[in-house]
Amino acid sequence: MRPDTHTFRSRCSIARTLEILGDKWTLLVLRDLMWHGKDRFKALQESEEHIPANLLSERLKRLQDWGLIEKEAYQERPTRYRYRLTEEGRSLEPVLLQIMRWGHAHLGGGLFDPVSGRSQQATPDKA
Amino acid sequence: MRPDTHTFRSRCSIARTLEILGDKWTLLVLRDLMWHGKDRFKALQESEEHIPANLLSERLKRLQDWGLIEKEAYQERPTRYRYRLTEEGRSLEPVLLQIMRWGHAHLGGGLFDPVSGRSQQATPDKA
DNA sequence: CGACTCACTTTCATTTTGAAAGTTACTTAA
DNA sequence: TTAAGTAACTTTCAAAATGAAAGTGAGTCG
Incomplete structure (x- = not known):
């Protein structure tokens, strides 16, 4: 979550939600995590819409900052990461x-x- | 509607919807038309979030192109316009x-x- | 050693955003 | 009969975001 640093532009729930999800990519990342079993960076990148790597990286960070997903190293040598929805993300x-x-x-x-x-x-x- | 000119980036319903509504402002315009009785350019501009005039103008055009709203001159001398949701927009x-x-x-x-x-x-x- | 994979980061040209000022048409007050 | 005001935009332009592509670093495999 991001309670302290962030100031919302308005008290409207829709406006607030759009500050986090209001772009062309973020909900597609959540879609893939939610329904399509794509939990790795590469898999998310290779989805039909082909999000650029830098944007995927940024979006994943933002979703982590807001507590909607979490990142986990599920394997060492070589280190591999997995992203998963938190309960808030699932909601x-x-x-x-x-x-x-x-x-x-x-x-x-x-x-x-x-x-x-x-x-x-x-x-x-x-x- | 915009059936002919536009090519969607994917067959996913979410991806398609985001091509029209996926930004920080469009849904706020729809919110104001849907619930807050703001049907004039000026009223929409003056909402809490203060969308810039050029973006409001662009978004209204896009929503018209997609058949979600329509524009009507409801008064002459001086000419005044009103925007309203179509049935598709209401949906x-x-x-x-x-x-x-x-x-x-x-x-x-x-x-x-x-x-x-x-x-x-x-x-x-x-x- | 050399090639390959994953998970990114960096670079940079193009596009979009957003703040502000300008425009046009018309009305009302002085 | 200007002068100021209002509505609905459009234009301008600097700053930020986007997106294509190439680069990086850790590690594996042949």
Whole structure:
């Protein structure tokens, strides 16, 4: 968490949330950690959208600062790291689901079912 | 809508949604149109977070392009404009609500009730 | 030794942001 | 009949963020 150093721009919950998650990449990192078993730097980098390495690095740091994920060396020689959602991070699942549903209904993207771990493909008649 | 010109970077519904809404301002504009009766350029500008005029102008254009809002001259001499959510734009309410709930629970922001039009203030013990 | 992998960091050109001032159309007060 | 004011933008420009690519360091493998 980041209680002391940070000053929010407003008291609005949406504005506050956007200070942490309001960009084109952060929620995709959380999506991959939440649902797609991608817990390593390289795996996160290689997702469909191809986040640049420097941005991934920055975003992971920010998410750690806010206590939404944690980093763990799960192997020595060679040292390998794993990122995982904290309980606070996991609590974002309803947000991801809601955004996904909207994108599926209005932009024709896929629909992932976290229970089965499978996705339905796009509604083909939209952008 | 913007079906023809635009190519999405991936088939993921979340990634697609973030191409339209993934920044620090767009959802705040939608919040103000959705719940706070701010339908004029000036009113939107004067919200707590103070979006710069050039960004507000750009965001309003983008939201129009995607068919989420529409612009209407509701008065001549002097000409005055009003922005309003389309039905597609209204369909983002569950997304806004979910983000708001998360921000309230985890970042201590306010909690607005769209039914009563009133907000509960921040949980005072968090950032 | 040389090649390869992972997990980054650095570099740098391009793009976006944000603060401020400027513009246009029109109204109202002096 | 200017003068000031308001709304809705647009323009300007410096600073910050983004993104493509190359570089780094620790370690392994053949």
